[in-house]
Amino acid sequence: xxxxxxxxxxxxxxxxxxxxxxxxxxxxxxxxxxxxxxxxxxxxxxxxxxxxxxxxxxxxxxxxxxxxxxxxxxxxxxxxxxxxxxxxxxxxxxxxxxxxxxxxxxxxxxxxxxxxxxxxxxxxxxxxxxxxxxxxxxxxxxxxxxxxxxxxxxxxxxxxxxxxxxxxxxxxxxxxxxxxxxxxxxxxx
Amino acid sequence: xxxxxxxxxxxxxxxxxxxxxxxxxxxxxxxxxxxxxxxxxxxxxxxxxxxxxxxxxxxxxxxxxxxxxxxxxxxxxxxxxxxxxxxxxxxxxxxxxxxxxxxxxxxxxxxxxxx
Numbered sequence: 001x002x003x004x005x006x007x008x009x010x011x012x013x014x015x016x017x018x019x020x021x022x023x024x025x026x027x028x029x030x031x032x033x034x035x036x037x038x039x040x041x042x043x044x045x046x047x048x049x050x051x052x053x054x055x056x057x058x059x060x061x062x063x064x065x066x067x068x069x070x071x072x073x074x075x076x077x078x079x080x081x082x083x084x085x086x087x088x089x090x091x092x093x094x095x096x097x098x099x100x101x102x103x104x105x106x107x108x109x110x111x112x113x114x115x116x117x118x119x120x121x122x123x124x125x126x127x128x129x130x131x132x133x134x135x136x137x138x139x140x141x142x143x144x145x146x147x148x149x150x151x152x153x154x155x156x157x158x159x160x161x162x163x164x165x166x167x168x169x170x171x172x173x174x175x176x177x178x179x180x181x182x183x184x185x186x187x188x189x
Numbered sequence: 190x191x192x193x194x195x196x197x198x199x200x201x202x203x204x205x206x207x208x209x210x211x212x213x214x215x216x217x218x219x220x221x222x223x224x225x226x227x228x229x230x231x232x233x234x235x236x237x238x239x240x241x242x243x244x245x246x247x248x249x250x251x252x253x254x255x256x257x258x259x260x261x262x263x264x265x266x267x268x269x270x271x272x273x274x275x276x277x278x279x280x281x282x283x284x285x286x287x288x289x290x291x292x293x294x295x296x297x298x299x300x301x302x303x304x
Binding site (some may be wrong): 023024026027030031034035036038039042048052055056059060063064123124126127131143146147174178180181186 | 205219
């Protein structure tokens with residue numbers, strides 16, 4: 001909690017600096033939020049080059065609209081909303097044919113219960129590969145939930161979706177994540 | 190501990206691995222360069238904003254004055270009746286004012302997307 005408050009205070013200080021006319025202070029936000037912004041963008045777009053472009057656009061938009069940031073929510077929430085909107089808009093423009101993940105024998109695997117026993121060195125690859133296979137909304141909700149303090153309310157603020165919608169998506173995403181992991185591990189062995 | 194809780198805990202641990210690093214090492218410097226260019230153009234735009242407001246008001250006032258002046262004259266130019274000249278001037282001023290207001294509103298809205 002203390003860490004959150006400190007990072008929020010730092011955000012406020014740097015927002016103030018930028019608004020007072022010091023554009024170099026914006027570098028703080030680039031360092032602080034580029035990785036999470038990229039993670040959000042790649043969840044939706046599934047392409048690292050497009051995701052990088054969208055994150056850059058989102059930072060530019062945040063800089064341009066910083067004077068409209070009313071500090072009612074955290075800077076990160078406000079900024080991630082921009083990243084999410086930009087990514088969804090780009091996805092619409094690209095009309096990318098992202099194939100929805102259709103798990104085979106879904107119920108059987110779920111009922112069995114999966115023992116997640118992945119070697120430490122494989123974890124990063126497998127988790128991100130599994131997330132890459134999920135539909136954009138599901139991988140986005142999973143990452144936002146587990147990487148951002150596990151708050152449904154924050155996800156609703158960022159995505160603009162209703163609480164019920166987020167809960168359903170989260171449930172489905174968890175289920176599909178286990179199945180995707182299971183299939184990837186099966187392929188590996 | 191129930192099976193469901195176990196699954197949730199293991200997923201929580203696994204999801205810690207889901208934060209990705211920006212793979213382009215020059216991302217920060219590139220974006221910062223764009224930010225600084227944007228900040229520079231904003232500063233010069235702020236200067237121009239003042240001037241453009243002054244000229245906008247001046248143009249409108251002088252246009253109105255000319256229109257009013259023409260209202261009281263009865264001089265025909267090149268065979269055109271004073272009524273037609275007046276109508277033309279008033280129409281042009283009205284059109285210019287609408288176009289300018291429209292472009293001003295568009296510019297203002299552009300900067301108010303995320304509030």
